[in-house]
Amino acid sequence: MRTIAMAIVLLLLYAPDLMAQSRTITGTVKSDGEVLPGVSVMEKGTTNGTVTDSDGKFTISVSANATLVFSFVGMTPQEVIVGNQTSIDVNMITDISQLEEVVVIGYGTVKKSDLTGSVVSVGGDDLKKMPVATVTETLTGRMAGVHVSSSEGSPDAEIRIRVRGGTSLSQDNNPLYIVDGFPIESINDISPSDIESITILKDASSTAIYGSRGANGVVIITTKGGTSDGKVAVSYNAFAGFKRIAKTLDVLAPDDYVKWQYEYAMLRDNLDSYERYFGTYEDIGLYNGLKGNDWQRQVYGRTGTVFSNDLSVRGGDSKFNYSLNYARFQEKAIMIGSDFKRDNITVKLNNKPNNKIDIGFSLRYSATEVNGGGANEQNERSSTDSRLKHSVSYAPLHIPGLVVDSDDTNEQLAGDLTNPIRATWDNNRYQERNNFNIGGSFGWKIIDNLRLKVEGGIDTYNTLDYRFYGLTTYYSKNQGENAPAVVMADGKSTRLRNTNTLGYDFKDIIQNSDHRLNVLLGHEVLVNRFNRLTSTIHGFDEFYDSDAAFRLTAQGSPVSVDNFYAPDDKLLSFFARVNYDFKGRYLLDAVYRADGSSKFLGNNIWGYFPSISAGWKVSEEGFMQDAGGWLNSLKLRASIGAVGNNNIPTGQTFQFFESGTGASLTWVNGVNTFWAASRTMANPDLKWETTVTTNIGLDFGLLQNRITGTLELYKNLTKDLLVRFPTTGTGYIDQFRNMGETENKGVELSLTYAAIDREKYGLNFTFNTAVNRNVILSLGSLDEIIAGTNSNWASTQIGSDYQVRVGNSIGAMYGYVNDGRYEVSDFDGYNAGTDRWILKEGVADASGVSGTVGTARPGMMKLKDISGPDGVPDGIVDAYDQKVIGNFQPKHTGGFVINGYAYGFDLTAAFNYSYGNDVYNANKIEYTTANQNNQYRNLVDIMADGNRWTNINAAGELVTDMSELTALNANTTMWSPYMNRYVFSDWAVEDGSFLRLNTLTLGYTFPSDLTSKARIKNFRVYATGYNVFLWTNSNYTGFDPEVSTRRNTPYTPGVDYSAYPRSRQIVFGLNFNF
Structure with a gap:
């Protein structure tokens, strides 16, 4: 009894202390402002614990002096001493070292x-x-x-x-x-x-x-797919903004324009062509101070707008998840009559009825509308239709006689120019693209580690491409019977796909955990079908515009209906992949694929493409442990393999013929006849183009992975090139042949640096650069292909301006070397009887390039004489003096991004650059040349008075006195714009190097404590600028050096001709997550 009594006394005495040692703790666990369910909350050193609920909340009873341990997959564990606290809120931080991307x-x-x-x-x-x-x-x-x-x-x-x-x-x-x-x-x-x-x-x-x-x-x-946490996530994103043209070209002011017209007329000895429109020479002063029409601003100067909205709903659980997304993007472009609209709907469903089967379904639909043509299009009937040319070169003021009214022009006099606004509406275009893709998949875990996956789907791509040619277009005047016309193309592409794969993981067979082996076997069938219906209709009334012509096609006269069905493009494939690693450090992958293509015949149908690659995680070796303080990861990679290319049109191995009668076939007597449906000659011996690639790579992470990067070296050798070979004299234009080899080799470097990485603020940088060298090793039996390598912007005035040659790279520009201008000192004198200047002995005559041999004069463009028929200079500048004068291929390209965040604010600046590439500035030639067909065109300001060579003195007289002419041009730097034809020289080849601040974004994310009251998980607002700034290496004289138009063939990249000017844009947006 004494013992029991003593125990009761002790219990009563120490009861307050024992009660103090047990308490209930509540709290909430979050990560990046969002609640985190499923976090383990344990009392350290005990089995007492709980997990956070769906709202991230927890309740736990702990003893005195307890320490709570919070842990979650992918997060850094945290320990919190309870002390006197009864409420503890924790913010979990991502443990980058645990994440396996x-x-x-x-x-x-x-x-x-x-x-x-x-x-x-x-x-x-x-x-x-x-x-x-x-x-x-x-x-x-x-x-x-x-x-x-x-x-x-x-x-x-x-x-x-x-x-x-x-x-x-x-x-x-x-x-x-x-x-x-x-x-x-x-x-x-x-x-x-x-x-x-x-x-x-x-x-x-x-x-x-x-x-x-x-x-x-x-x-x-x-x-994006569904989620599996049992919640519904709703997000809404929207932005709106405006854009303006980034740059325009300065042209001659009205008084300078008129003064040049006078000089041109004097040089042509046709003063009447000036006086009947502009008055006498003394009247030039009347034009001083007049403000000219800024046609570039009138055509491309409107304020464009952009609007984007997208709504996404995602949800699901471990059995079923879903994702629904709708997006709309609209743009009113800077060019009048030009706009763009796109709608997208995406649905993804996944169902896993049990642990052996999963079923997937996806639907994707897009509808795109494009109104208005660009400034220059690949399928233009003629460069005279290029819209930008009209807005730059059109007369800066109203000229009675040349301009009949505000919409009409005497184009024969105005050098094929049309009122720029009229030209834009007369050469109009409407496009629709509708893409519908539906797919499904079935996965079956046949037994442990053996999995079958069956995928199938259909993709349809329907297009409408309607072209309107008004009265002022080249097409209307040359093919459309001088009346408005339309060409309406309706295309449909259908692609069917079935892919079946069987994968097995050998982990249960290989009992040694040091070895891991996976095998994938597969079979695939692809079928692509394409047809196009093209209707050509002429003879609309003169007042018809594009809208009326597209709606009222019955009011025109049908000319032709072409219904083209391409042969089916079929591909049957078998493939296998083996992945093996030893101790997680030594990696080996091998792939083999066999493709059978309907584009080839006989023994050439099948192509076989093997590859093998290996990796070594050096940093995980024992001898690297001492470097663990600064070197966190180091992996070496190497690979070699072959891939193929059959990217040519279907039906190139056998010849198609069409039958017909009537006037269209009178060249074969107009009776029942057969004629080739294609202008490309068939070749039954075509086979696969094959590329063998060798790659060596190094991946590394330094200083706790604050610095990570990749360095790669590669070499790609392509053989049996599928080349269009010119077949002059056969009745065909060309033929596909396997001939030649090319090589690409280079170096690539990527770096990421996490300079500051804190919960509330941080700063990181990414940088990448790449060097690629392209060379043509062989062209089969040819040394070079010059024929057919014309950019064609100047019709026949400039011939071959690109050269494809063994030892060169693709994009080699081919022309003359500019030598400035002819000075008075290059001549012995002027012969008034013949109206010819007499060149000094030893001065090369380049007049045959820009006009007629023997017509060289002071102020004319001068070209270098570098060769002749015998390979040595001969005093005459002609085709023998052409050479490679530029190259489209850059020396290196890349970009870098700066990301920063601090207390809810975020800033991103993204740059991209290109260095060492040349641009063929064809605009520069056209806008500085006044040849015999374009007297009344305006010029850009590089040809302004005081800068261009002049032959007219202050009295308006044509000067032939050598001393006076020298004095007149003592301070001028350019040659005279007056030429008989366009000339392509290295003066028009400009350094296309640039650095662009492509996007600049400033955003702010509101605190979750504030947004959660409105049941908003995340709310961010931002502003983004596009094409914010452009730095060029040599002050590029065109609109923008990132350009490539007039691509009649892949041989002619990097031409800047009448390209749609780029805009500078700013948008304001918001992101909601519910």
């Missing part, structure tokens, strides 16, 4: 640390913070070896992606685009807001599994 590759995924091929990717926050109109804009300047460029500044401008320079000589060098496993033609009609990640495969070990379609790289896009 997964990269999408061909027919599967792989941890980034286990990659052995050359792969780059962008996703997550990088995509969320870029309010762009097209997917390709998200890639500009962000990936080493991936060069993204646009041909001009129109809303629907062609955007090119080149991976390591491209491999083909004369064919399309676009990469293969894969969206959610389905190959598509273009990604420009996909909404950027739909995209979860973008991965680009660059070397053969990565692309070989795609076989014939991976020669130019592979772009894999994964769209």
Whole structure:
């Protein structure tokens, strides 16, 4: 009893202390401002614990002096001493060292640390913070070896992606685009807001599994899917903004324009052509101070607007998840009559009824409308229709007689120029693109580690392309019977796909954990069908515009209806991939693919494409442990493999013929006849173009991975090039042949530096650069291809201006070497009887290039005599003096991005650059030349009075006295614009190097404590500027050096002719997440 009594006394005495040792703690766990469910909350040293609920809240009873341990996958564990606290809120921080980034590759995924091929990717926050109109804009300047460029500044401008320079000589060098496993033609009609990640495969070990379609790289896009946390996530993103033309060209003021017209008339000895429109020479003063029409501003100077809205709903659980997305983008462009609209709908559903089966479904639809033509289009009937030319060169003031009224012009006198506004409406275009893609997948876990996946789908791509040619267009005057006409094309492409893969993981068979082996076997069938219906209608009434002609086609006269059905493009494929690693440090991948293509015949149908790659995680070796303080990761990679290319039109191996009778076939007697449906001669011996790629890579992480990077060296050798070979004299234009070899080799470097990484603020930098060298090793039996390499902007006045030659690269510009101008000192005198200047002995005569031999005069453009028929200078400048004077290929390209954040604010500045590439500025030639066909055109201000050579003195007299002419031009620097024809010399080849501040974004994310009251998880506002600033290496005289128009063939890149001017844009936007 005494013992029991003592115990009761002690219990009563110490009860207050014991009660103090046990207390209840509540709190909330968050990460980046969002609640975090499922976090483990444990009392350290005990088994007492709990987890946070769906709102991130927890309740736990702990003893005195307790320490709570908070842990969650991918987060840094945190320990909190309870002390006297009863409420504890914790913010979990991501543990980068625990995250294993997964990269999408061909027919599967792989941890980034286990990659052995050359792969780059962008996703997550990088995509969320870029309010762009097209997917390709998200890639500009962000990936080493991936060069993204646009041909001009129109809303629907062609955007090119080149991976390591491209491999083909004369064919399309676009990469293969894969969206959610389905190959598509273009990604420009996909909404950027739909995209979860973008991965680009660059070397053969990565692309070989795609076989014939991976020669130019592979772009894999994964769209957003559902969630599995049992919640519904709703996001709304919107931005609106405006844009203005970034740059215009300065032209002659009205008084200077009139003065030049006087000099031109005097040089032509036709003063009446001046006086009947402008008055006498003494009247020039009347034009002083007049303000001319700024036609560039009137055509391209309106304030454009952009609007974008997208709504996304995502949700689901471990059994079923879904994603729904709708997006609309609208743009009113800077050119009158030009606008763009795109609607996108995406649906993704995934169902997993049990642990063996999963079923997926996706639907993607896009509808795009484009109104108005660009400034210059690839399929223009003539360069006279190029709209920019009219707005630059048209007379700056109303000239009675030349200008009949505000809309009409005497074009014969005005040098094929039309009132720029009238020219824009007369050469109009309307386009529609409707893309519908539906796909499904079935996955079956047959047994442990053996998985079958069956995928199938259909993709339809319907296009309308309506062209209107009004009275002022070349087409109307030369083919349209001097009346408005329309050409209406309706195309349809249908692509069917079935892919079946069987994968097995050998981990249960190989009992040794040091070894890991995975095998994937696959079979794929692709069928592509295409047809196009083209209707040509002439003879509309003169007052018809494009809207009336497109709606009232019955009011015209049908000329032709062409219904073209291309042979089916079929591809049957078998492939296999083996992945092996030893101890997680030594990696080996092997791929083999066989493709059978309907584009080839007989033994050439099948192409075989193997590859092998290996990796070594050096940093995980024992001997590298001492470097662990500064070197966190180091991996060496090497690969070699082959990929193919069959990217030619179908039906090139056998000849098609069409039958017909009547007047259209009178060249064969007008009776039942058969004629070739194509102007390309068939070749039954065509076979696969093959590229062998060798790649060596180094991946590294330094200073706790604050600095990470990749260095790569590669070499691509392409053989059996599919080349269009000219077949002069056969009745055909050309023929596809396998001939020649090209080589691309280069170096790529990517770096990321996390300078500051704190919870509330941070700063990081990314940088990439790439060097690619392209060389033509062989052209089969040819040394060079000059025929057919004309950019054709000047019709026949300039012949071959590009050269394709062994030892050169694609894009070699071919012309004359400029030697300034002829000075008076180059002549012995002037012969008034013959009206000819007499060249001194030893001075080369270049007059045959720009006009007629023997007509050289002071002030004329001078060209260098560098060769002759015998290979030595002969005193005459002619075709023997042409040489390679420029190159489109840049020496290196790249970009860098600066990202910063602080207390809710975020700032992103993205730059891209190109260095060492040349631009063929054809505008510069046309806008500084007044030849016999364009007397009344205006000139750009480089030819302003006081800068151009002049032959007229203050009294308006034509000067031939040598001393007086020398004195008149003592301070002028340019030659005279007066020439008989255009001349392409290195003066028109400009350094196209540039650095562009492509986007600049400033955003602010409101605190979650504030937004949560309105049930908003995240609310961000931002402002973004596009094309903010452009630095050029030599003050490029055109609109923008990032340009490539008049691409009649792939041989002629880098021409700047009548390109739609780029705009400068600013948008304001917001992001909601509920």
